[in-house]
Amino acid sequence: MTKKAIVFGITGQDGSHLADLLLSKEYEVIGVSRRASTDNTGRIKHILQNSKFLLVQGDITDAHSVANILKEHDDVDEIYNLAAQSHVAVSFKQPGLTWDITGKGCLNILQSIEDLGMKNVRFYQASSSEMYGKNYDTDREQNKFQNEHTKFLPQSPYAIAKCAAHHMTRLFREAYGAHASAGILFNHEGERRGETFVTRKITKWIGDFEKSGRDPEFPKLRLGNLEAFRDWGYAGDYVEAMWMMLQQDSPDDYVICTGETHTIREFLDVAFKHIGIDDWSNLVVQDPEFYRPAEVDYLRGDNTKARTKLGWELKHSFEDLVRKMVKHDIEN
Numbered sequence: 418m419t420k421k422a423i424v425f426g427i428t429g430q431d432g433s434h435l436a437d438l439l440l441s442k443e444y445e446v447i448g449v450s451r452r453a454s455t456d457n458t459g460r461i462k463h464i465l466q467n468s469k470f471l472l473v474q475g476d477i478t479d480a481h482s483v484a485n486i487l488k489e490h491d492d493v494d495e496i497y498n499l500a501a502q503s504h505v506a507v508s509f510k511q512p513g514l515t516w517d518i519t520g521k522g523c524l525n526i527l528q529s530i531e532d533l534g535m536k537n538v539r540f541y542q543a544s545s546s547e548m549y550g551k552n553y554d555t556d557r558e559q560n561k562f563q564n565e566h567t568k569f570l571p572q573s574p575y576a577i578a579k580c581a582a583h584h585m586t587r588l589f590r591e592a593y594g595a596h597a598s599a600g601i602l603f604n605h606e607g608e609r610r611g612e613t614f615v616t617r618k619i620t621k622w623i624g625d626f627e628k629s630g631r632d633p634e635f636p637k638l639r640l641g642n643l644e645a646f647r648d649w650g651y652a653g654d655y656v657e658a659m660w661m662m663l664q665q666d667s668p669d670d671y672v673i674c675t676g677e678t679h680t681i682r683e684f685l686d687v688a689f690k691h692i693g694i695d696d697w698s699n700l701v702v703q704d705p706e707f708y709r710p711a712e713v714d715y716l717r718g719d720n721t722k723a724r725t726k727l728g729w730e731l732k733h734s735f736e737d738l739v740r741k742m743v744k745h746d747i748e749n
């Protein structure tokens with residue numbers, strides 16, 4: 418029988434990749450997008466005419482809006498909550514909005530599921546490695562890592578809102594028996610990544626610089642802290658893990674990551690090498706505007722549980738990811 422899924426956050430990076438995956442598995446997909454004064458469907462243009470895809474308008478900060486959508490589609494099998502104000506730096510400037518969307522939005526969906534008695538539906542919450550903030554564990558060789566047992570010590574309004582949503586998901590699982598899982602995803606990137614996240618900001622700049630014919634007058638690339646470590650994977654690989662979590666008999670939480678970590682400086686090295694530049698120091702300016710009031714210095718996940726319990730596999734290496742993004746931004 419055809420399965421049906423609702424995806425909140427359909428217009429985002431992950432929403433668009435997840436929709437592609439679900440449609441390839443013959444799902445009917447109901448994508449929820451909020452009203453915007455300009456077109457926000459750029460990432461899903463290629464599926465708008467698909468007869469198995471339906472775009473509906475809704476906003477997760479509005480409990481009525483969420484309930485109306487769920488009432489109308491109360492026969493769905495799976496609900497994915499990927500909607501968020503997902504930019505960490507923005508969350509320091511707009512903490513209230515971030516709380517309403519990234520924190521309370523999740524509650525609005527979970528409570529609607531419960532109120533409508535949708536006992537058979539499976540729910541996915543997009544949790545984040547940002548929840549670990551300053552914290553990590555260490556292995557026998559004193560290497561730092563985070564896994565499902567590492568305690569959260571969030572460092573931004575975004576991360577605190579994600580912690581609230583994460584615990585709400587766990588609570589609905591324990592209190593009401595909801596089939597509610599959370600993926601604690603480490604940074605994942607790709608050609609569809611928003612242009613103000615650091616990886617895409619770099620690869621987009623390189624693409625534009627190449628298109629300028631390496632014009633010496635081309636404005637320099639302005640970045641903040643280059644020393645933070647991130648565990649970067651490819652978004653297309655990560656949405657498969659989301660789907661796998663909802664195919665399990667029991668709901669649970671899983672860390673999704675590569676297990677490798679690199680600094681922003683290392684990302685710059687690999688990205689610039691791709692266009693034959695070994696020394697990028699005269700092309701990049703460190704600008705205080707892009708430093709955050711509080712930073713997350715080190716993220717490196719341990720994906721053992723996802724690999725062993727879900728059978729999830731990583732398909733793209735760090736080098737593949739950077740190459741793919743640079744190539745895309747040069748060619749498009």
Ligand code: NAP
Nearest residue numbers: 426428429430431476477499500501503543545602604605
């Ligand atoms: P993204 O590109 O920023 O997409 C966020 C989506 O949420 C967009 O579709 C956005 O719509 C939608 N949205 C924002 N506010 C909304 C509201 N009030 N009501 C309904 N929809 C709303 O984020 P992403 O990278 O795809 O990430 C997907 C999810 O995973 C997010 O929850 C993010 O916090 C989380 N996450 C991401 C990463 C990562 O590295 N990418 C890692 C861990 C967790 P508009 O297009 O209209 O703005």
Ligand code: F7E
Nearest residue numbers: 503505545546547603604613614615616640641642645707
């Ligand atoms: O920053 C540094 C910045 O904004 C990464 C979101 O998807 O992943 C993402 O959050 C690092 C930070 O991602 C610039 O200080 C330097 O140390 O690309 P980012 P993020 O904050 O790690 C997690 C897992 C999520 O859940 C989030 O939704 O790069 N950095 N210079 C900069 N960052 C930005 N954005 N811009 C700069 O110019």
